[in-house]
Amino acid sequence: MPLVPEIGLPSPLLWLIIVPLSALLAAVPLGRRAARSMPIVAVVMPALALWLIVEVSLGGPQEHTLGGWTPPLGIALRADGLSAAMLLLTAVLGAAAGLFSIALYPPRGGDESAASGTFWALFFSLWAALNVVFLSGDLFNLYVALELLTIASVGLAALGSLAAAMRYLVFALFGSLAYLLGVVLVYARWGTLDLDLLGTMIDAEPATFLAAGLMTAGLLVKAALFPLHGWLPPAHGAAPPPASAVLSGLVVKAAFYILVRLWFDLLPALATEAFVQATGALGALAILVGSVMAIRAERLKLVIAYSTVAQLGYLFLIWPLAGGATGEMPWAAGAWTGGIFHAVAHGLAKAAMFLAAGLMIEAVGHDRLDGLAGLGRALPFTTFSFGLAAVSLMGLPPSGGFIAKWLMLTAAFAADELVWAGVILAGGLLAAIYLFRPLNRMLQKADPPELKPVARRRELLPMSLAALAILMGLAPGGLYALLQIGRPVAALEGLE
């Protein structure tokens, strides 16, 4: 290492963190006037994410050592195909939700409450924290990013319901401590926190099992896997719609992403049969319980929030399904890739749905399902966006949700895991039922309710997200190829 570290050429890895962090720092003194910076950020961030994808596609996984200090002393930022895909998803959802929010928290006029002064700082810190999570190559750096994410998420949830935010915080604090204690044990045993270095030395022994168990438990709380999901529906159901969109579409995925990194990149040697099957079983229960609760909910945003609990369940099916068809067919890594496809497709569709619901609530003034009758005539464009997003969530072709479920189903059938296949199919059916209830009411031939006008420009935002979710199903090749860059060996060979 040179005595004076080279600054090096600007790297997209750095800019993806610097830009939202600068927007955050600017938003603190600017307050509500920070809304003016949103259109710029909405252009810059997707461009940076695309730049990273180009670099990863051409040059393989990227690494940037901060300040030129190499691990184990320094901290490395890393990006492979999985990181790049999550960063692009974050950029797209962040841009859409941010542009949507300008009308809710405008630079002047409108709502004069304190909320409009703090919204933008919270929103940009959420964005910065997400990007740090997806770029971190270090367990402690991930901890700090998770905590920044928690602070921003709880703050945004508090704009909707204080009690829901408090409950979220209590769960999140518990998850943080469990994860931190796990990190401490890893360092005490192995003397480094760098994921790549740990990957070369770590192996199954008691201290590692304890550390992995603690980190996993903490992350499962934050990922709201059944039965630790209780905090999610009230918080996501009550938050302002663009905040709900990023909370449901991205924040819970951040914890899932770290779990994937831990178990598939770092700890595949630790995965026992019982653990893998138990994780899959919790995922299956999440699908069933979340769907039933969504069917019983009477408010539109609560239906969408319970649907998040159910859809998160699919992500955990990749633990038992990965490697199901070892070596026999090119789809052997299908379950792992399918799980990531599901995370991306669900992010797009769920954010589209929350934004569409937000417009409907603004127009109607409430979100009780029985008050939505005839909305399809009054707001045809937004109802169509909602319907397109529903197509992807149900997993109907052609959509990203369909490709995700198809990849997972193929893996399940190839491995003769018929129970998991049944759960995936039943989940699609249940999703059709709980999404049919609001859609049916919207499309009823009733007189449209009295509506407040909604800006056509804003109707384009949920539509573009829903269209992307469908487009993923029409042209899945690009994302599929991207995810294979830096794909962990365990994705192919499976856990256990």
Added chain:
Amino acid sequence: MSDAGVAHWLVYALAGAGIIGVGLYGFLTRRHLLRRVIAFNVIGSGIFILFGATGYRDADLGADPVPQALIITGVVVAISLTALAAALIARQAEEAGAALLPEDEEPPHGRKG
């Protein structure tokens, strides 16, 4: 010296583990939100003591500086979370009349804490 050093190390590590246990008990049994936040800080302190203790390598090398750097970062994170929690609890108490989660509220004659 080295024997005594190892013993020191272990005393601090066990103390940290004990503090984590005390804090965990408080976190799980107390309903008042302020008490839960204090319990969170107790657990955090226990983890930091444990972390610092495990940074002891041997009598010649002394302490590993990495845990110390990470503990300071962790303390900053814990303070930020505590501040956020305290602000939310104050608002919750103003609006709902009690620093409790809605599901933990009991009739006025209910038990304390």
